[in-house]
Amino acid sequence: MNNLKILLQLTKRSAFVVVLLFFLSLALPMPSSQNVIAGDVLAEEVKEGGGVELPQFEAGQSPVSPQSPEGQPAEGAEAGVAGGEEEEMAPVQYRAFFGMDSRTVVWIVSELHLMFAAFVLGVPIFAVIVEIVGFKGGDIKYDKMAKEFTKLLSAAFATTASLGGLLGFCLFGLYPEFMGHMTNVFAPTMYVYALMFFGEAFTLYAYYYSWEILKGTAARKWFHITLGVLLNLFGTGLMFLTNSWATYMMSPAGIVPATGKVLSLYHAFYNPLWMPVNIHRLIANVCFGGFVVGAYAAVKFLGAKTEEEKAHYDWMGYVGNFIGVGALIPLPFAGYWLGREVYSASPVMGNIMMGGAFSWTFIIQAILIGMLFIGANYYLWLGMGRIRGSERYTKFIKYLVFVIFMCFAVWLTPHNLPLSGEERAMIGEQYHPFSKYFGVMAAKNAVVNLIILSTFFSFLIYRRSNKGEMVPFSEQGRAGKIGIFSVLIFCLLMLVSYAISLNFVELEANIKVFVKPLIRALYIQSFAVCLAVFLTFKNRGKLAQAMLFGVTACIAVLYFWYYGFEVMQKANLVLRYLSVTQVSIVMSCLIMNAVIDIFMFRKAKLVGGIAWGKMPVRSQYALILLCVVIVILMGLMGFIRSGLRMDWHIYGVLQDTSQWAYTPTLAFMGRIVGLIVALFLGLVTFVFWLANLGEKKEKGVLKEGCELAEPHPEH
Amino acid sequence: MANKRKTFLFIWIITAVVCLFLFLKYASPKIFQVLMGKGHPMPTPSTLMMWYMIMGVLAGLVYATTSNQKFVDFLSFLLPDQGPRIKFFLQKIIFVGFPVLVGWFVYTWSIPGAASPVELRIQHPTLPQDFEKLENPFRQADADTQRRCIEEGKILFQTYCRPCHGSKADGNGPFANSFRLRPINFQDPGTIATVVDNYLFWRIKEGGPGLPSESTPWDSGMPSWKDDLKDDDIWKIIMGEYDTAGVMPRQREKLE
Numbered sequence: 001m002n003n004l005k006i007l008l009q010l011t012k013r014s015a016f017v018v019v020l021l022f023f024l025s026l027a028l029p030m031p032s033s034q035n036v037i038a039g040d041v042l043a044e045e046v047k048e049g050g051g052v053e054l055p056q057f058e059a060g061q062s063p064v065s066p067q068s069p070e071g072q073p074a075e076g077a078e079a080g081v082a083g084g085e086e087e088e089m090a091p092v093q094y095r096a097f098f099g100m101d102s103r104t105v106v107w108i109v110s111e112l113h114l115m116f117a118a119f120v121l122g123v124p125i126f127a128v129i130v131e132i133v134g135f136k137g138g139d140i141k142y143d144k145m146a147k148e149f150t151k152l153l154s155a156a157f158a159t160t161a162s163l164g165g166l167l168g169f170c171l172f173g174l175y176p177e178f179m180g181h182m183t184n185v186f187a188p189t190m191y192v193y194a195l196m197f198f199g200e201a202f203t204l205y206a207y208y209y210s211w212e213i214l215k216g217t218a219a220r221k222w223f224h225i226t227l228g229v230l231l232n233l234f235g236t237g238l239m240f241l242t243n244s245w246a247t248y249m250m251s252p253a254g255i256v257p258a259t260g261k262v263l264s265l266y267h268a269f270y271n272p273l274w275m276p277v278n279i280h281r282l283i284a285n286v287c288f289g290g291f292v293v294g295a296y297a298a299v300k301f302l303g304a305k306t307e308e309e310k311a312h313y314d315w316m317g318y319v320g321n322f323i324g325v326g327a328l329i330p331l332p333f334a335g336y337w338l339g340r341e342v343y344s345a346s347p348v349m350g351n352i353m354m355g356g357a358f359s360w361t362f363i364i365q366a367i368l369i370g371m372l373f374i375g376a377n378y379y380l381w382l383g384m385g386r387i388r389g390s391e392r393y394t395k396f397i398k399y400l401v402f403v404i405f406m407c408f409a410v411w412l413t414p415h416n417l418p419l420s421g422e423e424r425a426m427i428g429e430q431y432h433p434f435s436k437y438f439g440v441m442a443a444k445n446a447v448v449n450l451i452i453l454s455t456f457f458s459f460l461i462y463r464r465s466n467k468g469e470m471v472p473f474s475e476q477g478r479a480g481k482i483g484i485f486s487v488l489i490f491c492l493l494m495l496v497s498y499a500i501s502l503n504f505v506e507l508e509a510n511i512k513v514f515v516k517p518l519i520r521a522l523y524i525q526s527f528a529v530c531l532a533v534f535l536t537f538k539n540r541g542k543l544a545q546a547m548l549f550g551v552t553a554c555i556a557v558l559y560f561w562y563y564g565f566e567v568m569q570k571a572n573l574v575l576r577y578l579s580v581t582q583v584s585i586v587m588s589c590l591i592m593n594a595v596i597d598i599f600m601f602r603k604a605k606l607v608g609g610i611a612w613g614k615m616p617v618r619s620q621y622a623l624i625l626l627c628v629v630i631v632i633l634m635g636l637m638g639f640i641r642s643g644l645r646m647d648w649h650i651y652g653v654l655q656d657t658s659q660w661a662y663t664p665t666l667a668f669m670g671r672i673v674g675l676i677v678a679l680f681l682g683l684v685t686f687v688f689w690l691a692n693l694g695e696k697k698e699k700g701v702l703k704e705g706c707e708l709a710e711p712h713p714e715h
Numbered sequence: 716m717a718n719k720r721k722t723f724l725f726i727w728i729i730t731a732v733v734c735l736f737l738f739l740k741y742a743s744p745k746i747f748q749v750l751m752g753k754g755h756p757m758p759t760p761s762t763l764m765m766w767y768m769i770m771g772v773l774a775g776l777v778y779a780t781t782s783n784q785k786f787v788d789f790l791s792f793l794l795p796d797q798g799p800r801i802k803f804f805l806q807k808i809i810f811v812g813f814p815v816l817v818g819w820f821v822y823t824w825s826i827p828g829a830a831s832p833v834e835l836r837i838q839h840p841t842l843p844q845d846f847e848k849l850e851n852p853f854r855q856a857d858a859d860t861q862r863r864c865i866e867e868g869k870i871l872f873q874t875y876c877r878p879c880h881g882s883k884a885d886g887n888g889p890f891a892n893s894f895r896l897r898p899i900n901f902q903d904p905g906t907i908a909t910v911v912d913n914y915l916f917w918r919i920k921e922g923g924p925g926l927p928s929e930s931t932p933w934d935s936g937m938p939s940w941k942d943d944l945k946d947d948d949i950w951k952i953i954m955g956e957y958d959t960a961g962v963m964p965r966q967r968e969k970l971e
Binding site: 344346347348351352354355356357359374378381382384385394397398401402405408409412413415417418419420421422423424425426427428429430431432433434435436439440565568569570571572573616618646652 | 743747750751753755757758759760761762763766767770771773774777778780781782783786830831832839840841842844847886895896897899900903904905908909910911914961962963965966967
């Protein structure tokens with residue numbers, strides 16, 4: 001009843017806001033209408049001229065005098081004397097948003113849209129996986145949780161779409177010339193986008209609302225899962241489409257830069273940065289979704305009234321964190337690939353990013369990523385407290401704290417330190433050894449790999465906490481042998497095939513010699529993986545894991561830290577191969593050790609189960625912190641990716657001549673990103689609250705009959 | 716007995732943080748002096764010192780709160796208890812020492828003093844678009860021509876650049892000590908090896924006066940050589956400079 005009242009009040013207020021907006025819209029002048037028509041007329045003229053040639057933009061053309069909103073020249077410009085009729089016919093380049101800075105408006109709206117979109121695209125990926133796990137394992141709790149994820153999703157979907165619409169209107173209204181260019185290049189893909197959006201909406205609602213209907217038989221459940229997979233396909237397709245527009249702005253292709261004439265839509269679409277951004281965003285969305293869901297569970301945990309509710313949301317928070325960390329582990333690799341491709345697309349843009357105007361934003365990024373890893377590990381360590389039997393492994397925590405914080409220290413040490421004149425004089429040269437050896441990419445790559453290995457180790461001891469002594473591998477049956485052999489073949493294929501391919505890279509002879517150590521490292525790792533399998537078969541699985549960790553750390557962390565410096569100085573082209581080698585070696589260790597662990601403890605007795613809900617409150621604040629950090633990180637990285645274009649709408653092709661064409665200061669960036677984060681968290685809280693309104697009522701009615709059973713003790 | 720020992724977690728963490736401070740303040744400058752063969756210690760910069768100390772304290776707090784039992788042990792040190800005399804003694808030291816330490820920090824930060832401001836440096840100013848597409852005309856030449864250009868470049872480097880950047884391109888030229896920000900050590904892998912050679916062309920040609928308006932104020936004593944050197948000479952200097960420093964320019968990568 002109370003909810004009904006709230007809804008009625010909301011409806012009344014909404015009606016009031018709508019009426020107010022209507023009167024405001026009548027009262028406000030509509031200054032741009034004539035210009036829009038003028039622009040349309042011009043477009044018609046262009047069309048009559050034939051072809052899809054765009055307004056002429058000279059690459060490298062010096063910026064024309066800054067334009068004020070409404071396309072009028074800035075004060076003092078001579079062009080202002082043009083006759084009235086000609087003025088009306090002039091195409092509009094820029095408009096202002098009620099006197100506000102258009103760039104900031106678009107920045108805020110697009111980032112909010114992106115954050116909601118990341119959630120809407122990331123959550124279905126793991127919702128479907130959780131549903132499949134529940135279905136195959138026959139555990140209803142997974143199914144319930146997957147549905148709860150989807151409930152949040154459907155609530156956020158409408159907001160994402162609304163923000164997307166607002167962004168579209170802002171772009172077309174405030175940057176008509178730029179959007180004219182984009183439309184001319186990408187018009188066909190925009191129709192596809194609209195169609196896919198229908199697909200996304202239909203499958204999402206079908207997926208959510210048919211949840212209960214499609215229960216009962218395996219065929220029905222598989223049909224429901226298929227709907228979820230389709231939802232993911234549509235969502236990923238949508239993201240890939242829009243990514244092509246965004247990356248085209250950074251690395252334009254398929255057009256004549258001087259005239260903007262479209263030569264190949266395919267190349268404009270599949271521009272150099274498209275795939276790196278696709279992969280990076282796909283993984284980041286899962287990570288983002290996982291941490292946001294984790295924070296949702298944490299808030300629910302903190303407000304839980306019963307032990308059952310606490311147990312449920314504790315488990316949900318754990319799953320959210322698990323998903324977030326799982327996606328966080330490959331994210332630095334994807335980010336590094338994207339960074340390398342930015343360098344490849346334009347060395348200037350690369351230098352601006354890592355060594356220039358944006359280098360300090362990467363220090364902030366380093367702090368945020370460090371906080372994510374520390375927060376996620378901290379949550380796992382606290383989680384061990386609710387597992388009886390974890391005492392056997394807590395002794396490792398102090399070493400993990402030491403290693404992770406050491407790595408974090410190296411990770412955030414800048415190459416260019418803020419120094420006072422006195423310090424410079426005392427040091428006697430430009431770089432202090434800390435910044436010289438910790439501040440470059442070779443060191444960063446090394447420590448991030450060590451953080452990843454340490455995080456993985458934390459997870460291993462967490463999952464072992466509940467297990468008794470391992471069962472000898474010889475008693476694991478054929479499944480164990482087949483499983484380990486399959487993974488061995490996968491790892492060998494990954495390592496050896498890459499080692500062989502490195503023999504054939506086209507490089508000058510004096511540079512190619514630097515590839516040889518990489519090939520040797522890959523073969524050594526292959527041997528270590530084989531040895532690990534051999535030891536596992538001889539019932540020495542723990543030794544095998546330790547050996548593999550040791551070899552991986554020696555090669556991927558210590559040796560490549562040193563060798564990265566060597567390559568940086570003499571053969572930068574080899575850095576690309578070095579990073580892939582590093583990733584392959586670390587991934588092979590993670591995969592093989594995970595599989596060995598699974599089979600070693602597959603039939604082990606449980607020590608005492610997991611007391612879900614018995615988590616200290618600070619663990620839930622850690623989950624909330626992780627969510628806030630990932631949101632800030634996404635806001636920051638959005639600024640960097642977009643800001644790298646400096647004063648170009650489309651890098652090197654279409655220059656931004658508006659009065660806002662400057663790179664904001666770090667302070668201004670901090671304020672806007674802070675505002676975006678606050679807006680997003682506020683909106684998402686509101687949307688989740690709305691999504692739970694119905695549930696409260698349902699619970700009130702069904703309280704007697706409904707029983708929230710304990711989650712599965714295995715997890 | 717074991718429990719009583721655990722109540723000293725607070726002290727262990729303080730000890731670890733103090734050790735970190737002593738290492739950064741006193742040990743590391745000496746270690747780097749020896750390792751790098753310098754005639755003077757290499758003091759840890761204050762900004763880095765602050766960051767590392769914050770991380771040290773944070774690491775201690777994270778560790779102390781990783782389980783309820785540790786957290787209780789950690790806090791229990793501060794509570795009156797029937798512990799050994801040493802605990803009683805250490806408690807008194809902390810209760811007196813902590814306010815004194817805070818007071819000392821407040822005092823040292825607030826007393827008037829003269830110090831040059833700490834600056835956020837940007838390593839690579841933004842290369843103007845006009846220079847991005849330039850190619851070194853001698854890089855594609857045959858091996859003999861390249862060798863000749865490098866040798867000519869080395870001579871030009873020693874003539875024009877050595878006074879500041881040093882004969883080994885290590886930033887230790889005869890004039891180097893006269894600059895507030897010393898000339899760049901080109902042997903360092905984080906400097907010219909990380910940029911394409913047309914970046915150097917821009918820096919040599921335009922120098923400090925040609926630095927962009929973003930990220931100002933710049934702190935560069937680099938002169939503009941465009942009125943004194945021909946473009947071909949600048950390209951040769953770049954080749955000679957890389958050769959002297961023993962590093963290679965960043966090469967343009969093929970997009971994958």
